[in-house]
Amino acid sequence: MRLSIHLMAMPAVCGRAWISKRVSAIKPESKGDGKMDPRLQEALNGAGENYIAPFFWQHGEEDGILQEEIEKIYQSGIRAVCVESRPHEGFCGPSWWEDMDLILRECEQRQMKVWLLDDKHFPTGYANGILAHKDPALRRWEIREQHVDIMGPLKDGAVLAEGRCRGEDRIIAVLACERIPNGEKLTGRVLDITGGLSDGMVYFDLPEGCWRVVFLLQTRSGMPEWRSLYCDPLSSESMDALVEAVYESHYAHYRQYFGGTFAGFFSDEPCFGNNDPEDAMPSLGNRYYAYPWRDELFAALEEELGEPALPLVPALWFDLGPRLTAKFRLAYMNVITRLYQRNFSEKLGDWCRAHGVLYIGHVVEDMNAHTKTGCSTGHFFRTLEGQDMAGIDVVLHQIIPGLAEYINAASVGYQIADPEFFHYTLAKLGASHAHLQGLKQGRAMCEIYGAYGWAEGLKTMKWLTDHMLVRGINFFVPHAFSPKFPDPDCPPYFYGRGHNPQYRDFRRLMEYMNRMCHLLSGGVHKASAAILYQAEAEWSGADYMPMQKVAKRLYDAQLDYDFIPSDYLERARVEKGQLCLEQEKFPCLVIPYAECLPGSLLKKLNELSARGVSVLFINQFPAFTPAGERASQLLAPSPTLQTISLDSLPAWLRNRAMDDVQIHPANLYLRVYHYVRNGLDYYMLFNEDVNHDAMVSFSCKAFSGGDYLAYDAMDNYLHKQTAAGSKIMLRLPPYHSLLLIFGDAGELEIPETARGWDLPPVMPRMAPATAVNGPWQVSLSTEEEYPAFTPYAQLETLENMSGKGRLPRFSGHFRYETVFTFPAVAPAARYFLNLGAVGETAAVTLNGRTVGTKLVPPYRLEVTDALVEGENKLCIEVTNHLGWQQRDMFSRFLAFEPSGLLGPVQVTEEKNQSV
Numbered sequence: 001m002r003l004s005i006h007l008m009a010m011p012a013v014c015g016r017a018w019i020s021k022r023v024s025a026i027k028p029e030s031k032g033d034g035k036m037d038p039r040l041q042e043a044l045n046g047a048g049e050n051y052i053a054p055f056f057w058q059h060g061e062e063d064g065i066l067q068e069e070i071e072k073i074y075q076s077g078i079r080a081v082c083v084e085s086r087p088h089e090g091f092c093g094p095s096w097w098e099d100m101d102l103i104l105r106e107c108e109q110r111q112m113k114v115w116l117l118d119d120k121h122f123p124t125g126y127a128n129g130i131l132a133h134k135d136p137a138l139r140r141w142e143i144r145e146q147h148v149d150i151m152g153p154l155k156d157g158a159v160l161a162e163g164r165c166r167g168e169d170r171i172i173a174v175l176a177c178e179r180i181p182n183g184e185k186l187t188g189r190v191l192d193i194t195g196g197l198s199d200g201m202v203y204f205d206l207p208e209g210c211w212r213v214v215f216l217l218q219t220r221s222g223m224p225e226w227r228s229l230y231c232d233p234l235s236s237e238s239m240d241a242l243v244e245a246v247y248e249s250h251y252a253h254y255r256q257y258f259g260g261t262f263a264g265f266f267s268d269e270p271c272f273g274n275n276d277p278e279d280a281m282p283s284l285g286n287r288y289y290a291y292p293w294r295d296e297l298f299a300a301l302e303e304e305l306g307e308p309a310l311p312l313v314p315a316l317w318f319d320l321g322p323r324l325t326a327k328f329r330l331a332y333m334n335v336i337t338r339l340y341q342r343n344f345s346e347k348l349g350d351w352c353r354a355h356g357v358l359y360i361g362h363v364v365e366d367m368n369a370h371t372k373t374g375c376s377t378g379h380f381f382r383t384l385e386g387q388d389m390a391g392i393d394v395v396l397h398q399i400i401p402g403l404a405e406y407i408n409a410a411s412v413g414y415q416i417a418d419p420e421f422f423h424y425t426l427a428k429l430g431a432s433h434a435h436l437q438g439l440k441q442g443r444a445m446c447e448i449y450g451a452y453g454w455a456e457g458l459k460t461m462k463w464l465t466d467h468m469l470v471r472g473i474n475f476f477v478p479h480a481f482s483p484k485f486p487d488p489d490c491p492p493y494f495y496g497r498g499h500n501p502q503y504r505d506f507r508r509l510m511e512y513m514n515r516m517c518h519l520l521s522g523g524v525h526k527a528s529a530a531i532l533y534q535a536e537a538e539w540s541g542a543d544y545m546p547m548q549k550v551a552k553r554l555y556d557a558q559l560d561y562d563f564i565p566s567d568y569l570e571r572a573r574v575e576k577g578q579l580c581l582e583q584e585k586f587p588c589l590v591i592p593y594a595e596c597l598p599g600s601l602l603k604k605l606n607e608l609s610a611r612g613v614s615v616l617f618i619n620q621f622p623a624f625t626p627a628g629e630r631a632s633q634l635l636a637p638s639p640t641l642q643t644i645s646l647d648s649l650p651a652w653l654r655n656r657a658m659d660d661v662q663i664h665p666a667n668l669y670l671r672v673y674h675y676v677r678n679g680l681d682y683y684m685l686f687n688e689d690v691n692h693d694a695m696v697s698f699s700c701k702a703f704s705g706g707d708y709l710a711y712d713a714m715d716n717y718l719h720k721q722t723a724a725g726s727k728i729m730l731r732l733p734p735y736h737s738l739l740l741i742f743g744d745a746g747e748l749e750i751p752e753t754a755r756g757w758d759l760p761p762v763m764p765r766m767a768p769a770t771a772v773n774g775p776w777q778v779s780l781s782t783e784e785e786y787p788a789f790t791p792y793a794q795l796e797t798l799e800n801m802s803g804k805g806r807l808p809r810f811s812g813h814f815r816y817e818t819v820f821t822f823p824a825v826a827p828a829a830r831y832f833l834n835l836g837a838v839g840e841t842a843a844v845t846l847n848g849r850t851v852g853t854k855l856v857p858p859y860r861l862e863v864t865d866a867l868v869e870g871e872n873k874l875c876i877e878v879t880n881h882l883g884w885q886q887r888d889m890f891s892r893f894l895a896f897e898p899s900g901l902l903g904p905v906q907v908t909e910e911k912n913q914s915v
Contacts, residue, residue: 036678036744036745036746036747036748037677037678037679037680037745037746038678039518039519039522039677039678040519040680040711040718040741040745040748041748041749042518043515043518043519043711043713043716044716044718044748044749044750045749046511046716048514048515048517048518049514049518050078050079050080050113050514051474051475051476051513051514051517051518051521052078052079052080052475052476052477052478052510052513052514052517053078053080053081053082053113053115053263053475053476053477054073054078054081054082054477054478054479054480054481054494055081055082055083055084055117055447055450055477055478055479055480055481056069056070056073056081056082056083056084056103056480056481057084057086057087057480057481057482057483057484057487057489058083058084058085058087058088058096058099058483059087059088059482059483059484060088060089060090060095060099061099061483061484063102065483066099066102066103066106066483067102067106068483069481069483069495070103070106070107070110070112071106071110072481072495072503073112073481073495074110074112075507076494076503076506076507076510077507077510077511077514078112078510079110079111079112079113080112080113080114080115080263081103081107081112081113081114081115081481082114082115082116082117082266082477083100083103083114083115083116083117084117084268084480085116085117085119085120085121086117086120086121086122087484087489091120091128092120092128092245092246092249097253100250100253100254104254104257104261104262107261108257108260108261112261113261113262113263114257114261114262114263115263115264115265115266115360116250116262116264116265116266117265117266117268118242118246118247118265118266118267118268118348118361119242119246119267119268122268122269123230123268123269123270123271123273123364123375124242124267124268124269124270124361125230125231125233125242125270125271125273125344126226126229126230126231127230127231127241127242127244127245127246128245128246129229129245130241130242130244130245131229131230131231131238131241132229134241136168138231138232138235138237138238138241139220139228139229139230139231139232139238140220140223140227140228140230140231140232140238140273140292141218141219141220141232141292141293141294142218142219142220142222142223142274142290142291142292142293143172143216143217143218143219143290143291143292143293143313143316144216144217144219144222144288144289144290144291145214145215145216145217145287145288145314145316145317146164146214146215146217146288147212147213147214147215147287148212148213149179149210149211149212149213150176150206150210150211150212150213151209151210151211152206152207152208152209152210152211153206153207153208154204154205154206155205155206156203156205157203157204157205157206158196158201158202158203158204159201159202159204159213160200160201161174161197161200161201161202161215162200162201163200164215164217165217165219165221166219166221167220167221168219168220168221169217169218169219169220169221170217170218171194171197171215171216171217171218172216172217172218172295173192173194173216173310173313174192174193174194174196174197174202174213174214174215174216175190175191175192175193175194175213175214175216175310175311175313175314176190176191176193176204176206176211176212176213176214177189177190177191177211177212177213177214177314177318177320178190178209178210178211178212179209179210179211179212181210184287184318184319185318185319185320185321186212186314186318186319186320186321187320187321188320188321188324190311190312190314191204191206191211192310192311193213202215212314212318214314214317214318216313218293218295219290222290223273223290227273230273232292232294233270233272233292233339233340233343233344233377234292234293234294234296234297234336234339234340234343235294235296235343236342236343236347238343239343239344239347239348240347242348243347243348243351246265247265247348247351247352247355250262251355258355258356258357259355259356259357262357263357263358264352264357264358264359264360264388265348265352265357265358265359265360265361266360266361266477267348267359267360267361267362267387268361268362269362269363269364269375269393270344270361270363270377271363271364271373271374271375271376271377272292272336272340272373272374272376272377272378273374273375274289274290274291274292274373274374275373275374275375276289276290276374279374280364280369280374280375280413280414281366281367281368281369281372281374281375281376281414282372282373282374283372283538284316284329284332284333284539284541285316285317285318285319285325285329285541286317287317287318288317289317291316291332291373292336292373297309297332297335297336298310300335300339301328301331301332301335304331304334304335305327305328305331309328309331312324312327312328312331313328315327315328315329315541316328316329316332319541322541322542322595322596322624323624323626323627323628325540325541326539326540326541326542326596326624326625326626327626327627329539329540329541330536330539330540330598330626333378333379333535333539336373336378337377337378337379337382337383338382340377340378340379340382340383341379341382341383341385341386344377344383344386345382345383345384345385345386345387346385346386347386348386349385349386349387349388349439350386352388353388358388358389359386359387359388360387360388360389360391360445361384361387361391362384362391362392362393362430362445362447363376363377363380363383363384363391364376365380365392365393365426365429366398366412366414366421367414367417367418367421368421368538368546370383370429371534371535371538371539378535379535379565380429380433380533380565381433381437381533381565381567381568382565382567384433385437385439386439387439387440388439388440388441388443389434389440389443389444389445389475390429390430390431390432390433390434390437390440390443390444390445391430391444391445391446391447392426392427392429392430392444392445392446392447392473393446393447393448393450393477394422394426394427394446394447394448394464394468395447395449395450395451395452395479395490396410396411396412396450396451396452396890397409397410397411397412397417397451397452397890397893397894398410398412398417398422398426399417399422399423399426399464399467400417400893400894401460401463401464401467401688401690401735402688402689402690402691403419404419404423404668404669404688405419406419407419408893409893410893411451411889411890411892411893420546420548420549420551420552421546421548423467423552424548424551424552424555425547425548425551425563427446427467427468427471427472427473428471428472428551428561428562428563429563430444430445430446430472430473431444431471431472431473431525431562432472432562432563432564434472434474435472435525435562435581435582435583435584436562436564436568436581436582436584437568437582438582442474442521442522442523442524442525443474443475443521444472444473444474444475445473445475445476445477446468446473446475446476446477447476447477447479448461448464448465448468448476448477448478448479449461449464449478449479449492450479450480450490451479451490451491451890452492452890452891452893452894453491453492453883453888453889453890453891453892453893453894454491454492454811454881454882454883454885454886454887454888454890454891455881455883455891455894455895455896456492456881456883456891456894457502457840457841457880457881457883458502458505458506458509458840458841458855458856458881459735459840459841459855459856460894461509462509462512462714462735462855462856463688463690463735463856465509465512465513465516466686466688466735466737467671467686467688469513469516469517469520469673469684469686469737470671470672470673470684470685470686470737471671471673472520472525472673474516474517474520474521475517475521476513476517478494478510480493480494481493481494481495482496483497484497485497485498485499486499486886488888488889490890491886491888491890492881492882494506496882498783498784499783499784499882500783500882501782501783501786501811501812501813501879501880501881501882502840502841502879502881502882503783504783504786504879505841505843505853505855505879508714508853508855509855511716512713512714515713515716516684516713516737516739519675519677519682519711519713519739520673520675520682520684522677523675523676523677523678523682524583524584524675524676524677525560525562525584525673525674525675525676526560526585526660526674526675526676527560527561527562527584527586527660527674528554528559528560528561528586528587528588528653528658528659528660529554529559529560529561529586529587529588529589529590529653529658530561530562530563530564530579530586530588530589530590531547531550531551531554531561531562531563531564531589531590531592532547532563532564532565532566532589532590532591532592533547533563533564533565533566534546534547534592534594535565535566536566536594536597536598536601537592537594537595537596537597540594540595540596540597540626541596542594542595542596542623542624543593543594543595544592544593544594544595544596545592545593545594545618545619545646546592547563547592549592549646550590550592550618550646550649551563553646553647553649553650554590554649554650554653555671556668557650557666558659558661558662558663558670558671558672559650559653559659559660559661560660560672560673560674561590562584562586564579564581564586564589566598566601566604568581569601569604569605569608570604572608574608574611574612574613576612577611577612577613577614577640578613579608579613587614587653587656587658588613588614588615588616588653588658589605589608589613589614589615589616590616590618590649591605591615591616591617591618592618593617593618593619593620594622595622595623595624596622596623596624596625596626597622597625597631598625598626599625599626599627599629599634602622602625602631602634602635603634605635605641606634606635606636606641609636609638609640609641610636610638610640612640613640614640614656614658615640615641615642616642616643616644616649616652617641617642617643617644618643618644618645618646618649619643619644619645619646620643621635621637621643660674660700660701660702661674661683661698661699661700662697662698662699662700663696663697663698664696664697665696667694667696669687669688669689669694670685670686670687670688670689670694670696670732671685671686671687671688672684672685674700674702679743679744680741680742680743680744680745681700681702681703681741681742681743682739682740682741683700683702683739683740683741683742684737684738684739685698685730685732685737685738685739685740686732686736686737686738687732687733687734687735687736687737689734690734690735691734692734693731693732693733693734694730694731694732694733695730695731695732696729696730696732697727697728697729697730698727698728698729698730698740699726699727699728700742702742702743703723703726703728703740703742704726705723705724705725705726706722706723707720707721707722708720708721708722708723708728708740708741708742709721709739709740709741709742709745710738710739710740710741711738711739711740711741712738712739713737713739714737714855715852717750718748718750728740733857733858734857734858735856735857736856736857736858769834769906769907769908770820770822770823770906770907770908771904771905771906772818772820772833772874772905772906772907773820773905774795774796774797774798774818775794775795775796775818776794776795776796776798776816776817776818776901777791777794777816777817777818778791778792778793778794778795778801778814778815778816778900779791779792779814779815779817780792780807780810780812780813780814780815781812781813781815782810782811782812782813783811783812783813785812786812786813789813789815792814798900798901798902798903798904798905799900799902800839800898800899800900800902801814801839801880801898801899801900802839802880802884802896802898802899802900803898807884807899808884809884809885809887810880810884810885810899811880811881811882811883811884811885811886812879812880813877813878813879814877814878814879814880814899814900814901815875815876815877816874816875816876816877816878816900816901817873817874817875817876818874819871819872819873819874820871820872820874820907821870821871821872822867822868822869822870822872822907823869824869825867825868825869826909829864829909829910830862830864830909830910831862831863831864831867831907831908831909831910832860832861832862832863832907832908832910833846833851833860833861833862833863833874833905833906833907834858834859834860834905834906834907834908835854835859835860835861835876835901835903835905836859836901836902836903836904836905836906837857837859837898837902837903838854838857838859838878838900838901838902839878839880839897839898839899839900839902840855840878840879840880840881840897840899841853841854841855841878841879842854842859842876842877842878842879842901843876843877843879844861844863844874844875844876844877845874845875845876846863846866846867846872846873846874846875847866847867847868847872847873848873849865849866851863851866863907867907876901876905878899878900878901880899880900883896884896884899
């Protein structure tokens with residue numbers, strides 16, 4: 001590659017003045033279409049689009065406070081907000097419209113977008129309480145069972161029916177179900193004895209054997225009041241109430257903003273809501289539980305089943321034998337999840353698009369809730385089908401850096417977080433839906449940072465951001481900006497009414513987020529495998545392997561994947577033996593072990609295999625279908641349809657060149673995401689290990705040697721690199737991410753400071769380090785006092801400033817000043833200041849020159865232009881998080897790392913040495 005370097009004036013971008021050098025076209029042997037990807041230049045220039053819409057909480061504050069908060073959001077580099085009404089008592093009343101008037105005016109002046117969380121409070125579906133004044137039939141119903149066990153034979157026997165119903169409850173039917181001894185399984189033989197109801201009793205004749213007399217109750221009596229007033233997603237007319245109460249009312253007030261400043265609506269955690277107080281995520285098969293119901297379900301179930309539904313309804317609670325249980329439960333879940341899709345998600349999405357705005361949001365996905373009723377909606381993909389973005393959230397310590405192999409305590413209701421779900425499933429669900437449904441246009445949203453507590457500083461936030469980006473998330477709803485302080489409701493808050501000492505550097509994280517989202521949007525994701533979504537296997541009640549077991553085995557070996565629901569296989573294409581959906585192409589489809597799968601699905605898998613797609617069943621084939629067929633009768637084992645052990649799966653893919661990336665030596669925590677746009681191959685690499693460098697040899701199919709680009713989006717540095725062969729040596733520190741870019745990038749204007757060999761892809765050769773030992777003059781400043789500092793102490797050695805005997809309740813800024821002597825500065829060398837350990841962000845000035853700011857390790861900054869021979873005056877400002885002062889309840893689940901400058905501090909001379 002030839003470099004033509006010239007100076008040119010460029011505007012200040014993100015607070016930094018730029019001079020540039022022009023990099024001519026990069027043409028390695030890998031593919032390229034000769035077109036520059038404009039997004040790469042836009043990211044460098046700070047000219048990309050906005051991909052961030054933080055929650056903006058409302059409590060009815062004064063106009064001036066709202067205006068200030070909007071300005072602080074704008075100053076963070078963010079160009080949208082998502083207004084959350086939950087704490088606002090006047091939602092859809094006069095005070096609400098006054099506040100929304102102001103918010104829309106202020107955002108329009110700043111060319112910011114406004115999203116609206118679509119209800120008075122979460123979960124969406126309350127419809128601002130409108131159902132309290134409408135036909136009670138529009139409200140939710142549930143079905144619950146009560147049972148009595150009777151020994152037969154018994155002629156003209158009776159059981160008390162009176163007293164089983166309360167309020168609006170009614171008995172739907174009474175069934176006598178034959179039992180199997182020793183346990184609670186039923187034979188599947190069912191007698192309808194509903195006709196025996198009379199005068200508070202049910203009369204019956206029973207044959208010999210033990211019979212469970214099951215009362216099926218349509219009920220609301222077990223619901224808490226708030227849930228009884230929720231719209232019913234099983235009813236289209238009921239869901240119209242939400243449209244009327246929230247969507248239409250806002251359109252009536254703000255029609256002129258729709259499609260412009262008003263961007264759309266956000267549904268937050270809608271659910272079926274049938275959970276027991278002790279179980280937010282009820283599976284099917286729990287006796288006495290209530291499940292979503294309406295009378296209209298009978299007709300839909302009979303159409304789905306092809307036979308009368310009533311005798312099979314007890315399968316909601318009891319085992320009627322493998323075939324009948326699977327048959328009814330699959331039919332029931334198919335019916336209610338498709339009704340949800342049509343009546344909730346698609347209804348709201350269609351309304352929004354008809355009015356020029358978008359529809360986004362998420363449900364509760366936690367710990368496999370996405371396939372259940374209760375706090376969720378039964379099927380992740382059907383639930384979000386009508387949305388314009390896929391959506392997930394991570395809150396309440398569900399993901400904690402460094403704990404990918406450990407179940408961790410969390411402040412969620414179920415108390416623990418399973419890493420196999422949260423690290424290997426959650427983000428990939430959202431990204432998969434974005435990749436596989438055209439309506440999404442590749443957009444995957446994550447609500448992030450919420451309810452971690454004030455101990456969640458920028459260091460943790462940056463790690464969580466990269467965790468999501470490298471898995472395919474490219475739109476974020478940070479949680480949150482609140483005009484109230486202190487606000488104990490789910491902190492942290494990014495501005496904190498001027499009390500958060502890390503707010504001044506929050507902009508750097510948001511700029512990084514926008515750059516990365518800009519580069520990881522609008523293209524095509526590349527994966528090594530598709531994994532079948534587990535819904536039917538779980539619903540059947542038979543044995544199954546959670547899909548995260550497969551996901552973890554692949555992802556730890558740098559084998560990327562998407563989850564595919566069976567619905568989507570009906571529209572899949574096969575091209576040259578690859579499974580194709582939208583623009584995604586998968587070399588193989590992996591089926592996690594399932595004892596029972598629908599026959600129609602098995603036939604489809606057989607068809608795909610016959611057309612050349614590699615279909616791999618983990619461990620063994622299914623045993624049966626809900627229709628009673630033996631699965632072996634529907635499958636034709638072949639080289640493209642076979643079983644494989646989970647342990648053998650990664651090697652099988654590599655041996656058949658289905659892998660994209662090779663890493664040596666193996667590294668469980670180096671995450672890789674491959675994205676293609678305009679002929680450029682982007683590989684995002686993120687070291688999720690919080691303690692150790694990732695030192696590996698990296699190779700991929702998109703690169704066979706020559707020139708390539710390495711982009712550090714945090715510091716906005718683009719570097720030209722060269723590799724003699726196809727292997728690239730990488731040293732990626734903890735918390736660090738990097739984009740490797742292969743292809744013809746055209747001519748790019750990049751910062752003059754982007755010198756091609758100081759990034760981790762090349763190992764520097766270091767001369768002996770010069771220690772900076774102090775003594776250190778330490779001064780303090782709270783965020784409210786900044787930039788005024790008060791002298792604190794002189795330290796001979798660095799120590800934890802929040803430790804015993806120091807300042808364990810101080811949150812703010814620590815200024816460290818010292819003078820050190822440097823022996824000699826070589827004209828051709830480059831020099832770096834290494835701060836060692838820091839808690840938590842650091843800004844450095846050397847000899848009066850601003851050197852830079854670091855939010856995460858490694859705390860290493862180039863000081864070549866500021867370092868002089870002889871005496872050097874060094875000033876380091878370290879900022880900790882607000883958790884030390886606030887000590888809020890949410891922060892109980894995070895480690896409080898030491899505060900201040902911990903060192904060792906060194907100056908090193910580095911010389912280029914390609915490895």
